Amino acid sequence: MIWSLSWKNIWRNKKRSFIVISAVTLGVVAGVFTAGLMKGWVDQRVEAAIYTEVSHIKIRNQDYLLNEEIKYTIPDQEKVVAELKNNPDVVAFSNRLKLTAMAASSRGNTALMLVGIDLNDEKKVSNVFEKMVPNAGTFFETDMGNPVVISDRTAEALRIKSYELSAEVLDSLAQSDIPKSVISKLEPIAGKKFITEKLFKKGLNTVLSKSEINKYGGAIRSAATHYRLRSKIVFTFTGTDGEMRYQTLKVCGIYKTTNAMFDQMNAFVLKNDIAPVAGFTSGENHEIGVILKEDVNARHFRDEMKGKFSGLNVMSWQDLAPDASMSSEYMNIYYYIIMGFILFALAFGIINTMLMAILERTKELGMLMAIGMNKKRVFRMIMLETIFLTMVGAIVGMILGYFVILITSHTGLDFSSVGEGFEAMGWSAMVYPEIELQFFIGVTILVIVTGILSSIIPARKALSLKPIEAIRTE
Amino acid sequence: MKVIEIKNLTKIYNGSSVQVTAVDNVDLVIEEGEFTAIVGPSGSGKTTLLNMIGGLDSPTSGEIVVGNTNLATLNSKQLVDFRLHNIGFVFQAYNLIPVLTAGENISFIMEMQGKPKKMITKRTIEILKEVGLADREKSRPNQLSGGQQQRVAVARALASKPKFIIADEPTANLDTKSTENLLDIMEELNRRENITFIFSTHDQRVVNKARRIIVLEDGKIVKDEQKNV
Ligand SMILES: Nc1ncnc2c1ncn2[C@@H]1O[C@H](COP(=O)(O)OP(=O)(O)OP(=O)(O)O)[C@@H](O)[C@H]1O
Ligand SMILES: [Mg+2]
Numbered sequence A: 001m002i003w004s005l006s007w008k009n010i011w012r013n014k015k016r017s018f019i020v021i022s023a024v025t026l027g028v029v030a031g032v033f034t035a036g037l038m039k040g041w042v043d044q045r046v047e048a049a050i051y052t053e054v055s056h057i058k059i060r061n062q063d064y065l066l067n068e069e070i071k072y073t074i075p076d077q078e079k080v081v082a083e084l085k086n087n088p089d090v091v092a093f094s095n096r097l098k099l100t101a102m103a104a105s106s107r108g109n110t111a112l113m114l115v116g117i118d119l120n121d122e123k124k125v126s127n128v129f130e131k132m133v134p135n136a137g138t139f140f141e142t143d144m145g146n147p148v149v150i151s152d153r154t155a156e157a158l159r160i161k162s163y164e165l166s167a168e169v170l171d172s173l174a175q176s177d178i179p180k181s182v183i184s185k186l187e188p189i190a191g192k193k194f195i196t197e198k199l200f201k202k203g204l205n206t207v208l209s210k211s212e213i214n215k216y217g218g219a220i221r222s223a224a225t226h227y228r229l230r231s232k233i234v235f236t237f238t239g240t241d242g243e244m245r246y247q248t249l250k251v252c253g254i255y256k257t258t259n260a261m262f263d264q265m266n267a268f269v270l271k272n273d274i275a276p277v278a279g280f281t282s283g284e285n286h287e288i289g290v291i292l293k294e295d296v297n298a299r300h301f302r303d304e305m306k307g308k309f310s311g312l313n314v315m316s317w318q319d320l321a322p323d324a325s326m327s328s329e330y331m332n333i334y335y336y337i338i339m340g341f342i343l344f345a346l347a348f349g350i351i352n353t354m355l356m357a358i359l360e361r362t363k364e365l366g367m368l369m370a371i372g373m374n375k376k377r378v379f380r381m382i383m384l385e386t387i388f389l390t391m392v393g394a395i396v397g398m399i400l401g402y403f404v405i406l407i408t409s410h411t412g413l414d415f416s417s418v419g420e421g422f423e424a425m426g427w428s429a430m431v432y433p434e435i436e437l438q439f440f441i442g443v444t445i446l447v448i449v450t451g452i453l454s455s456i457i458p459a460r461k462a463l464s465l466k467p468i469e470a471i472r473t474e
Numbered sequence B: 001m002k003v004i005e006i007k008n009l010t011k012i013y014n015g016s017s018v019q020v021t022a023v024d025n026v027d028l029v030i031e032e033g034e035f036t037a038i039v040g041p042s043g044s045g046k047t048t049l050l051n052m053i054g055g056l057d058s059p060t061s062g063e064i065v066v067g068n069t070n071l072a073t074l075n076s077k078q079l080v081d082f083r084l085h086n087i088g089f090v091f092q093a094y095n096l097i098p099v100l101t102a103g104e105n106i107s108f109i110m111e112m113q114g115k116p117k118k119m120i121t122k123r124t125i126e127i128l129k130e131v132g133l134a135d136r137e138k139s140r141p142n143q144l145s146g147g148q149q150q151r152v153a154v155a156r157a158l159a160s161k162p163k164f165i166i167a168d169e170p171t172a173n174l175d176t177k178s179t180e181n182l183l184d185i186m187e188e189l190n191r192r193e194n195i196t197f198i199f200s201t202h203d204q205r206v207v208n209k210a211r212r213i214i215v216l217e218d219g220k221i222v223k224d225e226q227k228n229v
Helices: A002-010 A014-054 A062-066 A077-086 A119-125 A152-157 A167-175 A180-185 A197-207 A210-224 A260-265 A271-278 A298-308 A322-360 A362-371 A375-411 A420-424 A437-463 A467-471 B046-053 B076-086 B102-113 B117-130 B146-158 B176-192 B204-209
Strands: A057-061 A090-104 A109-117 A132-137 A147-151 A161-164 A225-227 A232-238 A244-255 A266-270 A287-292 A312-316 B002-014 B019-031 B035-039 B061-066 B087-090 B164-168 B196-200 B212-217 B220-226
Touching (some): A014 A287, A014 A322, A057 A298, A077 A090, A077 A287, A109 A152, A132 A225, A152 A244, A152 A260, A244 A271, A260 A266, A287 A298, A298 A312, A362 A467, B002 B046, B019 B220, B035 B046, B035 B204, B046 B061, B046 B164, B046 B196, B076 B087, B087 B146, B102 B146, B117 B176, B146 B164
Parallel strands (some): A109 A266, A147 A244, B035 B196
Antiparallel strands (some): A057 A287, A090 A287, A147 A266, A232 A244, B002 B061
């Protein structure tokens, strides 16, 4: 009876209850959404860090770390490889040659790391091959001799990227949902070649309005982007003998990850196309990237490997991408701190509302205590009212929050307008929120606790009423 | 049989400047089945006396024995339970919980008393019939007239057959017709269920219905009159 009475009591002042419930709802939506966003963001970062950038484990010569010289190849390579092959925790590994090189096209040059790979092994360890820019070549699926895969960034540095609104590009834009009126406005700059993004933007500015650029600029730019595939790039590096060596490679594909720094650094080449030129003859390598089974602790594995082989430097992804590892470790704490603030603010609202509700019902509460409702029951009644109020808001909030995440987890949220700096650090500007059951449970518990804590003050206030004073009629 | 026995009961209020003796050395015995009115001018101590009898207020001195229980021996927790199980209350206003129906208001107190569910349902219907509101079981207080609300309050006070019912000016907010109607019902219940009623009033017509009239003045009983039935 007290339960149903409490439930009915919260609907007495519908407007006020509605305000509190919406406040709780908003708080929970904000909380659940923040959680989903953070989880999505961090997971994407960790995923990118492990599967694109650094693998679970990187094995190198310990001297290579101090000085990235070509001579510091992995010692006892056969033994290390044999160990990796036999270790049940290892899913895949890839041996790489790494050469610090100067890359030069006919128009520009840049310094980078030339990564020599065995294609099949590399594809099992790193997903760069899935990060190819559409319509910009392939990850070594070519018959062309001496292919190299470079990033969009590198292409820009080498000036083999240009922007052109060719007839073809305009045709494809006409197929998209960009209005015809906008496309026809592009006419004056059609067929012109822009060699940098800046110039292309300038060109767009002359024909389109600001709002049109904001809306369609990105799509137009990516359609207009053109890479000069098959361009010859000359790579200069030091050979094993200390002499300068040259190798000419042809661009066969362009990739783009969410980490601008990684992109700037790395160009991929088939090991066989580079090893002999550099002076390697017997399959030496500088680095082994290892992917472990999902449930294997990378740090333990690292320590095990260190113990087995001397002269090796072994690092786990946590060492190699400390930002990703830290944020995934501290995410829960951040989350509960944010949620704590939200609920703390809510608690004040709830307490205030309940105190008002009690003040309004002084006479009724006095009457109830007079006819024999004991303190325990009064306390429970007020407490339940407060908790119900909180729970209704929480449930509505969780349902709403769930749908918000469900929708945004498909469409993704684009933070590129506010977070250009993120990509430079490897944090994707496109975030796909995720939600886990544990967050819902966490939120529910937090909300119940908040409800209980906020009910104490109003309930005590109710208990302090004296029946004869409350019911006295003046 | 004595239901209430009051000896040397005094209540003094210590105001900031003046001391008010609201009840002054009262001796009183209420027998089972009485239908007693307490009358007197405003400020004569009626409410104070009834509150002390009902265990809502504590005396400055003297004692109140209900049945075999001296109220002074109970702590505040025991007192609440004592009220719940032994005393029925009807106030001038704010008797009912507005979010509950007439029936639920009556059931509620029996549920607090821990009566079995079946019995509660049966008794609620029975008692609503007795106060002439069998068809208003599902009505909320705000859908009932003032007189009907007071009848529900009487029904609730009576539901679990307390030792006595205290009603402090139960008709103060009612018109003539509702007043008479409520008194008739109270008297009827008093006779049929042999429930002791003590009520205070200013209203001469209410006084006329009482079988015993106690007149208070300045906290003292100045007249105690039994009418022959
Ligand atoms: N809480 C209190 N503090 C101080 N004085 C009080 C208090 N309650 C009552 N009194 C005083 O005690 C006296 C008796 O009051 P009481 O309310 O019992 O009178 P009453 O007979 O019920 O009056 P009425 O017919 O107006 O209801 C009055 O003088 C009143 O002012
Ligand atoms: Mg009074």
